[in-house]
Amino acid sequence: MSMKNRHVLGEAVRHLILIILALYTLAPLLFLFVNAFKSNNEIIASPVALPEHWTLQYIKTAMEAINFGKALGLTFIITFFSILLLVIVSSFAAWAMVRSKTILSNIVFLCFTAAMLVPFQSLMYPLLSVFEKMGLKNVQGLILMYGGFGLSMSVFLYHGFIKSVPASLEEAAVLDGANLFQMFFKVVFPLLKGTTVTVIVLNGMWIWNDYLLPFLVIGNKTGSKTLTLELYFAKLTSGQYGNPWELIFPAVFVTIIPIIILYIFLQKYIVAGVSEGAVKM
Known part of the structure; x- marks a missing residue:
């Protein structure tokens, strides 16, 4: 077999494997769509x-x-403000740690990265107890929880990319009379577009589809249910809406449509943003 034929055969095998993997990945969505x-x-x-x-x-x-x-x-509302909180706090914190270059900043960064390994279940009951005593078992408290739990990964991604941003740009901004916040939000932050989109998509998918935290914080409060909570409680009372499967499939379908649309429009930034934040550590 000639080298050219081997190359063609190799490409065909690779494409076949990718097609099989794509069908395997899309099969649950197709199954959901058909049965809706x-x-x-x-x-x-x-x-x-x-x-x-x-x-x-x-x-x-x-x-x-x-x-x-x-x-x-x-x-x-919960997803938007949680992501807004995450983006502002994590990007600013990562920038401060990168530019500080002290032992303390390195220790703080290590604490952020180590926090990614701590399972939520180990903190669940103490955290809920504290928030209940503070009167934060509501939508505002839920947003703060998402901001806290998503902070470690977001800081990790921003920290890696900010290392590649030249400090000379910030020095030039200081010479032009910019203060600390102007220097960050007008000079540094616009350069973090790829990482910011990655943080938005990864956290947005998690927050939008999350069931456990809204269930623990909001529960069955009248008029304060997310889509996943409504889906759960509608399933429990499905008898008044007809048979359960003809409720569950279309309900799940309409619930995931918004986040799928977001992912489709922003997917090209995800891989680039993750590699920018991880490779440049």
């Missing part, structure tokens, strides 16, 4: 078959069952 348009009887009879009739009725019913509009708004 089917009745309970159709799902039970043949869960992998296409719907006999494509109708939006099941999706409409599911959106009513999970109070989609109100839950979507609350989930967006």
